[in-house]
Amino acid sequence: MTFSEIVKELNRRIKESDSILLNLQSERSEKKGLKRVSSKFFNDREDILNQGYTFHYGGGDEFQFNIGKEPEYEGEPVFRFGLAFNFQASQSVPDPIGVQQNQIQRFNQLLLDYTSDLSEERFWVWNGSGRTKSTAVGKIFKYHQALGNFLFIGKSIAKELKDITKEDLELIIDEFEYLYPVYQYVQLEMDQAIKLDKVARICFNTEGWVKPSGPVGKSKNQDTHEANHGFGHEEWLFDFSKLINGYHFGFLEPIYKYPDTYVGKVFNVNLITIDSGSKKRYWVGEIQNLEVIGLQENKRIKKEYQKRGWYREMEDQLKAFELDPLLLGEWTGNEWLFNVKFKPEDCKIDNLIEVDPYDKAISSTRYTLINLNKLPSEIEDREGAHGLFGPPLKSDSKPSFAKTSVRTSGPRITEIPHLHYKITESLYQFLDKKGYTVEYERLSPAGGKVDMIGWKGTKATFFEIKTYPNAKACIREALGQILEYSLYPAENRAFKLVIVSHNKSIDLDQKYIKHLRESLNLNLEYWGFDHEKNEVFEIIK
Template identity: 35%
Template sequence: MEFFTESDLELLHSYADKEYKGSQRDKQIESELKDTVWAKTKHWGELLATDELKMISRRSVTKQAGKTKRGADGRQRMRKVYRFYTWARLLRPDHDQYGVFFTVGVDGHSKELGWKLDCRRAGTGALNEEQIARFDDYQQKLAPQSKWVGVTMADLEEWDWKRLVKATKQFMAKHAATYEQAIAHVWHGQEPGKNKLARVCWNTLGWQRPSGPVGKSTTATSHESGHVAGFGAEEWLFDYERLIDGYHYGFLQALNSVNEEATHAGRSFNIRLFTRNDATKEYYYVGRLMNAHVLTKQEREKAERVYLRNGWRDDMQQEIVEAGGTGNIEMGSYAPGPFNVRFRPEDVERPDTADGLELIDDISEWTASVRYKLFNDYRKPPVKSKSKEEKGAHVIFKDKPEKRKATRQRQTQGKQIELAGLHDKVQDQLFTWLKQKYAGQTISSEAFIEPYGTRIDVVRKRPDGSLVFYEVKVYPHIKACVREALGQLLEYAHWTSNDLSRELVIVSFHPTTPEVEEYLKKLEVTYKLPLSYLQIPLT
């Protein structure tokens, strides 16, 4: 193919950013640009492509530039302009989703051939503003040599394909490490496409069953409004009473698709959830589903058969009626079925707050859209401040009380709700596990303490006659489990002046954490409390 000419660059320059109206003349110019400067750019990329770097190029001569003013017919049309540049991208074969790449092409404004390391700034799959800023900051401070390298039109006659390809290959080889480091800087080491963001319907019962109309949308076309069905499909999202092989089967409208096999089926995501109280117009962080698996049609149908056989589907339908809903759990044309995702309760992260929710001050910092769609979650995972950890907690005394600000009204659950149904499951599995581990010792479930009439979830009697008390808690957050169990265990063991047990065990399905272990160790050392934590997995 003939090398780039001054005519090619002049043609691109002449029409750069000019409006494309689709006239016969425009179509002629479009064809000429495709066959010359765009075709040569693609050829350039093809010469650079290897097994380690794939080339992507589209001869998209025009781009959208906003809507036109309304015409006489009252309609608006999408305005188009000629692109001022051509491009071909070079990137790792499995790096499409990262949005960072080498690019080569022609700049019509400056009339130059050029190459650089760049990122996706617009269009489908573009990075968000924060990521683009991180890329630019990295390139400016740590890799300024990876910016645009140009060949001016005045120097064009000194270049040919051989020299151009050699120069760009040397550039990419020199900045191969820069390319990888830029990706790490932009994505904070996360796997792009794995972390998602989704909205769920409002619920005041901890998403364990339908909670009625309070706080829900009143829009006439909304499924959760009384005009349609009176419930949202996510209302059972944290109902762990009906598990199948350790998995909870739920629904997210953000994953809902008429063609359930077309997009996400069979894939797994980490999905951060938020919700909106329609009554107060406030947004809240609900939690995050780690390793949430999007169901295939076959997986969904299998789960539906189990629910039907166990009577769970009828139970859910009755819960809709009890909450004042009128819709059917099957949801008809609204969704293929009542399930489209599954996850393990152990893989759910919830805020450690009184009501299990965390107020979002500015939803625009989370997402540009609050629709029930699946969005990429670009938020950086929270990292504990080392300086605060090193400094430690302390009490601040003040000479006089500060003037209090008006409190924000919050219409939420009011307090964390223990996960109904799951308590009995964990308690039963704890009892079975203890029977196997301590064969020959007396194990009792729901033991009474007389004369108070209080019940202990599980008690183990050692050969020496001493007792071990086990208290089961299944709150959404492990910290809440520890907090609630601690007081009960101390009461069971020592109210009012008794010493019924010298070993107290907090039990839940959550995996333990370094913070929990450190806290219990501190209590043991400081107050001589014989405390420990035991996880009983759900499978």
């Protein structure tokens, strides 16, 4: 490709995607009070492109997104992409250093406050006749601020223009999306641009992300792993049957793109997913206190998975869809299988919520870690409904009824079936040791089978086991069943009802159980059960 063709293709890809970079001109306009802005990301004026570089539209006197072909450096071609301070004077900007002084100070402050955020980028200076050596990004000193200097912060590809590929263009866009909060903080003076509350896209899955669900709904973008190979590495993100020292280990592709930058950081990550078939978007939920792990911890955990037979189980799940299990490791060079860890109780996942595709809460649908600036309106409406239950007002609009009885279903949270079996076997042994006479899957007169009944004399305790990813979902799914088994149509068969799960309850779950007991006069309990230790770790009543 020629340089002009590269710029044209980057502009096209950014414009036709749901990239966060589409916000640049509107945010510049709001900050500067501009009436007209370009619809293109990069300036494509021929006189600029002929010089082998360009920058974002309007960025001539700004901290600018910049790409360019440089002379060979240390015997290799250089194609740069990143952010830059351009201190070259022009007729319209005779004092570029003075104009950008505040941005220089904010850049230096960013390095103090967020030391590792630019750890994968490099820094060099072009003084008009040559460039300095590439170094780690550091403070911009006074001696850097010389008229005519060009200060670059970013990355480069050691390729000639003709050798730049579509994969390279995607890499460039990924880098610009990563650097966008830096631009917001430095140029637009948005103090909250660098946040620990993030949004990340995960692959589509119809099995609650406890196991692979096949190609349905997967991305059709050939630049993605899931489009090429039929699965994403997030397929096991909520398989809480696999815990090591209380932590579940998973993989997020947006983290994988910048492992050195993110390692050791702790984020609250909100998850979205997209059904490529229907184009519907879903807000999955939030993982709080998600910690990014390094390569060595990942290797240690992978060995532990292999030792416990969990890795083979993952391979077998891929084989069930006739997918190549070798791809489980090959995509990341047989190195990365995990890059994050979190505790199940920090996973706030319930019913998935379909969101408006134009909701500004989802500012990008690429696999990039972006800032959470607001919750989708559907989520805000639900949160705002707490404590407001009551009859409708006369001024409320009338409902709009569906014109058809056809209902469509999207992705959902599901149980972890193999964990259900493990809890069942372990709970049976536990109850037996506690002196219960235990029955397994006894047919109820109401229909269906009770997971377990523990007898002490003539008093029966009904146990219903659920393995959804949180206690609330387990209580919801178990409650109707266990009440029916015990009471339908008009009998009291059980002395006590117990919902059993592997999840630790939160405060709201505990309040709910106590409210059910008091308001409905139910002898109901929730047990958190550890099948590996064969013990109850909490009883809520």
